[in-house]
Amino acid sequence: MSVLVERDHIGIFGRMNVGKSSVMNLLTQQETSIIDPTPGTTSDTKYALSEIHCVGPVKIYDTAGVDEPSLLGDKKRKKVFNDIKECDLALIMINPAFIEFKSEEGLIKKARELDKQILIIYNIFNDDDGKKIRECEQKNPVLRFCKKITLKANDERYRKELIDFIIANFKSKNQKHELFPFLEKDEYYVLIIPMDAETPPGRYLRPQAMSEEYITRNWAYPVSFRLDLGKARSEINEEREFEEKRFNSFLNDFKKRPKAMITDSQAMDIMNRWCPEDIMLTTFSITMINYISRGKLKEFIEGINTLKNLKSGDRVLVVEACNHSRIGEDIGTVQIPNYFKKHFKGIVLEHNFGREFQENENLRRYKLIIHCGGCMISSQKLLARIHELEAVGIPFTNYGLFLAYLQGREALNKVIKPWNLC
Ligand code: SF4
Known part of the structure; x- marks a missing residue:
């Protein structure tokens, strides 16, 4: 479905x-x-x-x-x-x-x-x-x-x-939301897709497949670029330069400049530097959380400010809405915990995986919720979660926003600019 x-x-x-x-x-x-x-x-x-x-x-x-x-x-x-x-x-x-x-x-x-x-x-x-x-x-x-x-x-x-x-x-209140409200007909959109050990063979991940379908359906042109994140981050100069050169040559082959790039959030450290100023940049995770929450991206952006006020001993809940197999450098269980160890010392990280969510009373224990893109749950389920969080006054943000924030305020502004929210 x-x-x-x-x-x-x-x-x-x-x-x-x-x-x-x-x-x-x-x-x-x-x-x-x-x-x-x-x-x-x-x-x-x-x-x-x-x-x-x-x-x-x-x-x-x-x-x-x-x-x-x-x-x-x-x-x-x-x-x-x-x-x-x-x-x-x-x-x-x-x-x-x-x-x-x-x-x-x-x-x-x-x-x-x-x-x-x-x-x-x-x-x-x-x-x-x-x-x-x-x-x-x-x-x-x-x-x-x-x-x-x-x-x-x-x-x-x-x-x-x-x-x-x-x-x-019965009057349906479900308004249709656009996946990319900024999409323009006859323009090119680049999907940055690093494939790693978690990438299933034979298909794109749901956010990637949905993006490709949406862009095509709306008479624009999706073009995918497989980014080798290992090489792009390599400590060996030749490898890093090779990957950057390959990306630039891909970009230079366009006769008409792409309008935007949509990247896997975990590649934000690279794409923040490589995506030229004249091309918009956002992430799949931000796109999905905005779409599934029916346009509540603004609330997720507000939650990011909580990071500045976290103190040692505070609890943060990392939430993934599915139970995908977690291998390699998984974002929720490896990358985000590593970023916390480095940038937010003393914070206690806990996880909530799958379709069931915490009780209201439990939620009060946390200072912040960091939610994945939520691509495997319905809008109703995500909105019910938001309702619970708002009821107990716990701020929430999203993987894509968090990973952009780590690259600095400018990077965060860049990924929310396509949504007219900065
Ligand atoms: S539901 Fe969340 S963790 Fe699962 S595939 Fe979608 S974005 Fe990733």
């Missing part, structure tokens, strides 16, 4: 055995989720990618019931409440035959706090249940203020009604 496909995230929430998996199957038109009267059949969130006519591409979350007792139930609840953070629309499923609605109130409260859109689905298991809706709304006035539909979730004839209800009431 390309992350260039922006999807609305629709979560189905409610208690056990309320028909959430049936609604998942109604929406996806197939048996995506197992349906069984056994309480707790959905033990973990199930995801489905789908296309809903007039809504567009969506990711649907079928979540576990929030009323399961036991320690395992607590874990499931935590996961469900985390899922709400990533959804644009929360479908709250209710069986009107229930006599109290604490669980539903909890879900609605959380979704409201997070400014999520909410729709109520009353699932009717027998004909009398429909008559109980009014009673349930009297008991819980909050339900009166939400748009609702009544259906039988295990009857596929309700599919169209449900989809029409979603189309009529």
Whole structure:
């Protein structure tokens, strides 16, 4: 799945055995989720990618019931409440035959706090249940203020009604963001790609592939340059000069000057010196964090100022949104720690790898978060992280900005200039 496909995230929430998996199957038109009267059949969130006519591409979350007792139930609840953070629309499923609605109130409260859109689905298991809706709304006035539909979730004839209800009431707030807002048609853009032990054979990394595709799609010309970082940084003069000469000869072969270079962040020490003044320079990491965060690069730039105020003993969290194999001179585990040892003595570095993020309370322990480009997670997931960080007031920045900052203020200004933020 390309992350260039922006999807609305629709979560189905409610208690056990309320028909959430049936609604998942109604929406996806197939048996995506197992349906069984056994309480707790959905033990973990199930995801489905789908296309809903007039809504567009969506990711649907079928979540576990929030009323399961036991320690395992607590874990499931935590996961469900985390899922709400990533959804644009929360479908709250209710069986009107229930006599109290604490669980539903909890879900609605959380979704409201997070400014999520909410729709109520009353699932009717027998004909009398429909008559109980009014009673349930009297008991819980909050339900009166939400748009609702009544259906039988295990009857596929309700599919169209449900989809029409979603189309009529859900307004997508996902605005499309451009990968390179500064791109101009008919211009050349150079992708600086050092290939090392971590580079997978047979394909570009996602930020590189996305950049190439975006530039081509927009009628401009991507040109790649494989930089030999070992030679470019070599202590042997001949090797260093050879690599620089090879780069300059590549550049001189253009009849028309390239408009910008997009470099792997780890090559900033080289590209800051080699990229001529008349050509813009930025990094893949900065490009991705701006794109996935839907234009919040400014907030990541503000976070970089925290580096000046760090004191010995402060904690900094290095965050990577995936679990790629870490070999060789890995940025997160080798290069950034080495830079800290050299430039920020006494700072305690910790890591958070993968798709799960720290709890709010844990986040308070850190003075700064340094996040990777985030190319393997959705905008909703990254925005949920930003929301958590802003809630506890922890500044955050990004790998590309950090590695440019280490080269000096001018280098930092250079890589943010294409984004009109300096
Ligand atoms: S999610 Fe982060 S660490 Fe993983 S490949 Fe993308 S930028 Fe790199």
